[in-house]
Amino acid sequence: MAKSTSVKRTLALLPLPRDLVLLPGVTLRIPVSNRPDIAALLATIYSKASDQSRAESPVTIGCVPLASPYLSKDGKQLIDDGKEQGDADKQVKARVGLTDPSKAGDADLFSVGVLGRVNGVQGRRAGDLALIVEGMERFQIEKFTQQKPYMEAVVTIQPDQPVNPQDAHIEALFSELKQSSRQLLALVRLSALLPRGASTAISPILARRLEIFIGRKEIDDAGALADFMANVVECTHEEKLLVLAALPVNDRVERVVDILRKHINTMQGNGRMMTISSSNNINGIDSDKLKRLQNDAIARRGNGGRGFPPGFPGGGGQAEEDTNELDELKKRIDEAGLTPEAEKVAQRELQRLQKMNPAQAEYQVCRNYLENLAEIPWSKMTEDHFDRETLRRARQQLDDDHYGLEKIKKRLLEYLAVLKLKQSVNADLETQIKMLTEQAKEATQDNKASADTAPRNEDQLQILKTKRMVDKSPILLLVGPPGTGKTSLAKSVATALGRKFHRISLGGVRDEAEIRGHRRTYVAAMPGLIVSGLKKVAVTNPVILLDEIDKIGTSNFHGDPSAAMLEVLDPEQNHTFVDHYVNIPIDLSKVLFIATANSLDTIPPPLLDRMEMISLPGYTTLEKRHIATRHLLPKQITTNGLESSRVELSDDVIDKIITSYTRESGVRNLERELGSVCRSKAVEFADAKDSAALEKYNPKVMVDDLENILGIERFDEEIAEKSSRPGVVTGLVAYSTGGQGSILFIEVADMPGTGRVQLTGTLGDVLKESVEVALTWVKAHAYELALTHDPDQDIMKNRSIHVHCPAGATPKDGPSAGLAHTIALISLFSGKSVPPTMAMTGEVSLRGKVTPVGGIKEKLIGALRAGVHTVMLPRGNRKDVKDLPEEVKNGLKIHHVEHIWEALRYVWPDSHWPGERHWSGVEPRL
Helix, strand or coil, X not given: CCCCCCEEEEEEEEECCCCCCCCCCCEEEEECCCCHHHHHHHHHHHHHHHHCCCCCCCCEEEEXXXXXXXXCCCCCCECCCCCCCCHHHHHHHHCCCCCCHHHCCHHHECCEEEEEEEEEEECCCHHHCEEEEEEEEEEEEEEEEECCCCEEEEEEEECCCCCCCCCHHHHHHHHHHHHHHHHHHHHHHHHHHCCCXXXXXXXXXXXXXXXXXXXXXXXXXXXXXXXXXXXXCCCCHHHHHHHXXXXXXXXHHHHHHHHHHHHHHHHCCCCCCCCCCCCCEECCEEHHHHHHHHHHHHHHCCCCCCCECCCCCCCCHHHHHHHHHHHHHHHHHHHCCCCHHHHHHHHHHHHHHHCCCCCCHHHHHHHHHHHHHHHXXXXXXXXXXXXXXXHHHHHHHHHHHCCCCHHHHHHHHHHHHHHHHHHHHHHHHHHHHHHHHHHHHHHHHCCCCCCCHHHHHHHHHHHHHHCCCCCCCCEEEEECCCCCCHHHHHHHXXXXXXXXXXXXXXXXXXXXXXXXXXXXXCCCCCCCHHHHHHHHHCCCCCEEEEECHHHCCCCECCECHHHHHHHHCCCCCHHHEECCCCCCEECCCCCEEEEEECCCXXXXXXHHHCCEEEECCCCCHHHHHHHHHHHHHHHHHHHCCCCHHHCEECXXXXXXXXXXXXXXXXXXXXXXXXXXXXXXXXXXXXXXXXXXXXXXXXXXXXXXXXXXXXXXXXXXXCCCCCCCCCCEEEEEXXXXXXXXXXXXXXXXXXXXXXXXXXXECCEXXXXXXXXXXXXXXXXXXXXXXXXXCCCCCCCCCCEEEEEECCCCCCCECCCCCHHHHHHHHHHHHHCCCCCCCEEECCEECCCCEEECCCCHHHHHHHHHHCCCCEEEEEHHHHHHHHHCCHHHHHHCEEEEECEHHHHHHHHCCCCCCHHHHHCCCCCCCC
């Protein structure tokens, strides 16, 4: 059998605080505060370690306890007060009150210590830092070589001698050690069931773990098991020093068995000291004297910093508290309804957590992970109870909350109807499945089922189960200008469906991990926004609003958050969405995602393809009037402390506020202006009430009062001209700020020149190109328009023209004024005026074809408001007229044209053009 040999080496020594003893296999927390020797020691050994190869052994120090005044420094004999003491022992006795280990000298230290491996420093605050040291092997101090700034000595490493399995004496001792350990643990379990007269050293759940640990130990681990049990049970400082000084395994086991027997005897309430020896003296140590010294030692003993083996939490109330929290966590996991895959992962992590030391950093990481798993709604849903009134209630809810928006209301009602039908089909299938199951049970009980009947019933059951309809919620994208009610519409949807609502703002999200979560290996890892939202609502089928999805960040060094949304918003993939933190598939298919965006330009095409887009255009003036009357004005009246009868605004006043003080797509500014009006009336009402002159208060707000309340008009409204002149045409415009349209005058003047064209009025590039196309067509057809006498004559040879659009402070752009420019040029060159009450919109091509444009609804409402009677539109915009309000259709005469020649007939019906006969009225498509 190989023998272990002792090795001499020079070792940096760390004196342990009073009553702390480090044993091999034990992890100890050593307070660092007010210990300058520890700082100097660590600085030196880490600087040496950095100069050496990384493959060498870890950083180690010698941990030496303070000597006891009741034991010799080598731990071989007790010191009695009535006997002579040596000089060294007298010094120890005199310094029994020493509490600062940094001031200890060589005479204050025990002669035996333990080689410790430094595992790191724990603690967040400067006064709470502790050095984590794990015991490895015993050593004996030979001589001290240094005292300051830290102690250093030549030591002899004393590894445990191998145990001879055939030795009957050590075998008996080892059996007694295991038996005593089990007996003590059994008493601890029993004491947990009794009234708590005295606190036990370890909790019952830890006792069960220790029993399993002890049972797995073999005789080769006798010395390690003895150190282990000496650390687990409550020992005095002297008892631990005796165990530390017992270098032979036999002596160590005997001393630990004696300690265990003493604890067993104490717990049983028996005053007799039971030992495995017939004598009260074991290896020269009188246990009766140790017993007399125990009370004195306990008074000096501190509970803080007591070491425990790696993998086991500390004893006492903290362990019981941790145990109760783990039981509560396990109960929460069992009640969470996890999927089979999540259940498997949770049980594995829970087993790891139970075996882990709470002082380890991984402990809190594992615990946080399990708490997140328990909080995620894996199977809990909001039940959708449908009845005959469901669709009617939902339609009423949407109409009460929002005016207009017929497309989105229609889509949401379709979704609700589909859900209702699916639930009805599934309910019928469940009834049939239940009926077949009951029939099969009855046939089995009556022994009437034949050999071929049972398989047939089973096949029918499987077919019915496959017919169950799965709910895959759509991914809706509401696109529209700000203030059009996209976010509030999503809340109304949740209310109409009876589901929980959660809003996630994606504006400014630049990190992919914010969507998919951080991996658990990172510090402060946490789930992503999606999983966090599910945890908050605690159901699997909420309505989640992804606000401002067009403002999500693009690809950068943190990843691509827009690409991370692909799996979330794909109905074919999101039933197995994997968050990086959870790392388990989560079903998002039941979540109704509603995304909002102001523009589609910044949304990547792959992401846009996964969503069902519904456009919310800006509100028109008529819609704003209804919204203000039904929603905004009553809300502002109540907000400002008034009653509905105290403020009266006519439609003319509201229209004036809309057209002259706001020019926006939504209604936010309109609500602010209405709030200003209500506050002004609140001041008048309060003054009248204070002066007891309520009869003088006038609740009506007139149009003339708006300038005093809101200030000077911010926007001027274009009004149709009363007279006409050649070269002036009325066009139509929809403002880019959204929601409103109006008329736009286009003025063309000629002058002597060389064919130069001047453009003014803050025209954009597209509008400038429209002027060039219109001029080219007129120049090409000048002879057919009877503007020249010779087909080869250039109408612009001796003249220059100036095209101007008034209101130069307003930017103008877009393909919508080509037809008006063409008519204006023809009017100028021919000297014929265009009727002032006629407006037109549309783009033209070089062939003279009139192409469709956008914003028809806003333009025609603005035209009616400006006093226009007749409007010319491209034939391709005929479908847009169907969405116009009835009052607009009845108030305007609309002509649809396909070519410039056709438009000329409506502008000047009494005029005839030479080239008109060449146009057949049918535009070729080749």
